[in-house]
Amino acid sequence: MRQELSRRQLLSAFAAASGAALLHPLAAAAQARVLTRPIPSSGEALPLVGLGSWITFNVGNDPVARDSCAEVMRAFFAAGGRMIDSSPMYGSSQEVIGYGLKKLGMPEALFATDKVWIGSGARGRAQIEASRRFWGVPRFDLLQVHNLLAWQEHLPTLIAMKQAGQLRYIGITTSEGRRHREFEQVMRSQPLDFIQVTYNVLDREVEERILPLARDRGMAVIINRPFREGELTKKLQRHSLPGWAKDIDCASWAQVLLKFIIAHPAVTCAIPATTRIDHVKENLRAASDPLPDAALRARIAAHVEKL
Amino acid sequence: MSEWWTYSLSDFLLFSPRTYYRLLELYNADVWPAHALALTLGFISLAALSGVRARVIPAILAVAWAWVAWAYLLTRYDTINWAAKYFAAAFAVEAVMLIATALLPGRFALRAGMFQSVGGLLFAFALIAQPLIGPLIIGRPWAQIEMFGMTPDPTVVGTLGVLVAAQRPHWELMVVPLLWCAISGATLWTMQSPDWMIMPAAALVAFALTAWKAWAP
Numbered sequence: 318m319r320q321e322l323s324r325r326q327l328l329s330a331f332a333a334a335s336g337a338a339l340l341h342p343l344a345a346a347a348q349a350r351v352l353t354r355p356i357p358s359s360g361e362a363l364p365l366v367g368l369g370s371w372i373t374f375n376v377g378n379d380p381v382a383r384d385s386c387a388e389v390m391r392a393f394f395a396a397g398g399r400m401i402d403s404s405p406m407y408g409s410s411q412e413v414i415g416y417g418l419k420k421l422g423m424p425e426a427l428f429a430t431d432k433v434w435i436g437s438g439a440r441g442r443a444q445i446e447a448s449r450r451f452w453g454v455p456r457f458d459l460l461q462v463h464n465l466l467a468w469q470e471h472l473p474t475l476i477a478m479k480q481a482g483q484l485r486y487i488g489i490t491t492s493e494g495r496r497h498r499e500f501e502q503v504m505r506s507q508p509l510d511f512i513q514v515t516y517n518v519l520d521r522e523v524e525e526r527i528l529p530l531a532r533d534r535g536m537a538v539i540i541n542r543p544f545r546e547g548e549l550t551k552k553l554q555r556h557s558l559p560g561w562a563k564d565i566d567c568a569s570w571a572q573v574l575l576k577f578i579i580a581h582p583a584v585t586c587a588i589p590a591t592t593r594i595d596h597v598k599e600n601l602r603a604a605s606d607p608l609p610d611a612a613l614r615a616r617i618a619a620h621v622e623k624l
Numbered sequence: 625m626s627e628w629w630t631y632s633l634s635d636f637l638l639f640s641p642r643t644y645y646r647l648l649e650l651y652n653a654d655v656w657p658a659h660a661l662a663l664t665l666g667f668i669s670l671a672a673l674s675g676v677r678a679r680v681i682p683a684i685l686a687v688a689w690a691w692v693a694w695a696y697l698l699t700r701y702d703t704i705n706w707a708a709k710y711f712a713a714a715f716a717v718e719a720v721m722l723i724a725t726a727l728l729p730g731r732f733a734l735r736a737g738m739f740q741s742v743g744g745l746l747f748a749f750a751l752i753a754q755p756l757i758g759p760l761i762i763g764r765p766w767a768q769i770e771m772f773g774m775t776p777d778p779t780v781v782g783t784l785g786v787l788v789a790a791q792r793p794h795w796e797l798m799v800v801p802l803l804w805c806a807i808s809g810a811t812l813w814t815m816q817s818p819d820w821m822i823m824p825a826a827a828l829v830a831f832a833l834t835a836w837k838a839w840a841p
Contacts, residue, residue, distance in 0.1 A: 372637070372638065372639060372640055373640070375638050375639045375640075375643065375704050376639075376643050376646075376704070377639075377643065377647055377700070377703035377704040378650075378703050379643070379646050379647070379650060381646075382643065382646060406638075406706075407638065408638045408639060408703070408704045408705060408706060409703050409704055493635075546634070592640075
C-alpha cells in the first residue's frame with residue numbers, strides 16, 4: 318500500500334528546511350542547487366546524491382589519507398550533500414568518518430546512515446553503540462540491517478530504538494542482486510523506512526519488482542554501487558560523451574550514470590564513493606535538473622550496453 | 625553467508641591498493657631500524673641452511689612469525705582489514721609450533737642434497753630477491769619495501785624454503801604458510817598487483833617438493 322504524504326508532514330519538512338536555511342545560509346545556497354526527494358515515511362527532503370564509504374574511507378590510521386577524506390566530506394557538505402553511509406564491515410571507514418565530522422565541526426546537514434552487521438542479534442546493540450562512538454554522533458538518522466544478516470533478530474532492535482527516539486529511520490540492504498526474494502518478503506512484512514539495493518545502468522534487476530514495491534510500500538530507496546565500484550566509469554572514459562549528454566547538462570560519464578539512476582522516480586538517494594574532491598563535486602552536480610525522461614533513460618541504457 | 629557463489633574475490637577486498645601500500649610505508653617508517661636486525665637474522669638463517677647447526681633456523685623463524693603477527697598483522701593490518709586479527713592468531717600459532725620444533729631434540733634437521741639446495745635457493749629468494757621486486761621491477765617506492773621478518777610474504781616464502789630443505793616433511797608447519805600464500809595471492813590479484821603470482825608459485829613449488837619428499841623418503 319502506497320503511503321501518501323500528509324499536509325502536516327510536508328509543512329514540517331518545509332519548516333525544517335527553512336530553519337536550516339536560516340542557520341546555514343551557505344549550505345542552503347548549495348542545497349538550492351541540489352535536487353531532493355522526500356523520504357516517503359516522513360516527507361523530509363533528502364538530496365538525491367549522497368556519499369558512500371566502501372573501500373574509499375577505509376584508510377586506517379594514515380593521517381594524510383584521513384585528512385584527505387575529511388576534505389572530501391567538506392566538499393560534499395559544501396555542495397549540499399547530506400547522507401553519508403557506512404557499515405561496521407567497512408574496516409576503519411566509520412572511524413575515518415568520525416574523524417572528518419569532528420574536523421568539520423559536526424555539520425548539521427549530516428544525515429548519518431550506518432548498518433548493523435553481526436550474526437548475533439544479542440550483540441547488535443553493542444555493535445551499534447560502537448559504531449555511534451566511532452562517528453561521534455548523538456544518534457544515527459538511519460540504521461539498516463546489512464545484507465539481511467540476522468534481520469529477524471536485528472529489526473526488532475531497530476524498531477525499538479526508533480520508538481524510543483534513539484533512531485529516526487530503519488531499513489535493510491542488499492547488493493548486487495543477492496537474496497532479492499527474501500528481500501521482497503521483508504519489505505512486505507516489516508515497517509521499513511528505507512531499503513538499499515544495487516542499481517546502475519547495467520544492473521537493472523530491481524526495476525522489475527523491488528523499486529515498484531518500494532513505491533507501493535512508501536519506502537525510500539538508497540542506491541549502492543552506482544558505478545560498479547568504478548568499473549563503469551573506467552570503462553566508459555575511453556568513449557566520448559554522446560550528443561544527448563548535453564541535453565541533460567552532463568559533462569562526464571559519471572554524471573550520466575548518476576542521472577540515469579536518480580531519474581527513476583522510486584530512487585531517493587544514490588551513494589557513490591570517492592576519494593577525490595573533484596569527483597564529489599561532480600557527483601553532487603548530477604543532482605540537478607534536467608533529469609532524463611523515460612525515453613532518454615532507455616537510450617542511455619542501450620548505448621552503454623553496446624559499448 | 626548465503627548465496628556464496630554470487631560473491632567474487634573483489635567483494636572481500638576492503639581497501640584500495642593505495643591504502644595497502646601506504647600501510648606498508650607507514651609501518652616501515654614506524655619500526656625502522658628493525659629492518660637491520662631482520663636482515664641479520666635472515667642471513668644467519670641462510671648461513672645455517674648451508675651448514676649443520678639447523679635448530680637455530682626454526683628458532684629465528686619463530687621470532688619472525690611472532691613479530692609479523694604482532695607488529696604488522698595485529699597492530700597495523702587490522703586497521704584496514706577486520707580479518708587480520710585471525711591472520712595474526714594463525715601466525716602466532718605457527719610461531720609457537722616453530723619454537724617447539726627448535727626446542728625439542730631431534731625435531732628438525734636438514735636433508736643434504738637437492739632438497740637443501742632448492743630450499744636454500746627459495747630462502748635466498750625471499751631474503752634478497754623478493755623484497756627488490758617491488759622497488760626495482762614494479763616501481764613501488766623503496767619506503768614500501770616488504771622484507772623477510774618484517775612483513776608476511778617474504779617471511780612465509782622463506783619459511784617454505786626452510787621446510788623444503790628439512791630432513792622430513794613438516795606438514796604441520798606448512799598449513800599456515802600455504803594458506804597465507806592463497807590469501808595473499810588472492811589479495812594481490814584482486815588489487816591487480818603484477819606480482820600476485822609469486823606467493824601461489826612459491827606454495828606450489830614447496831608443496832610439490834614436500835610431497836615428493838614424503839612419497840620417496
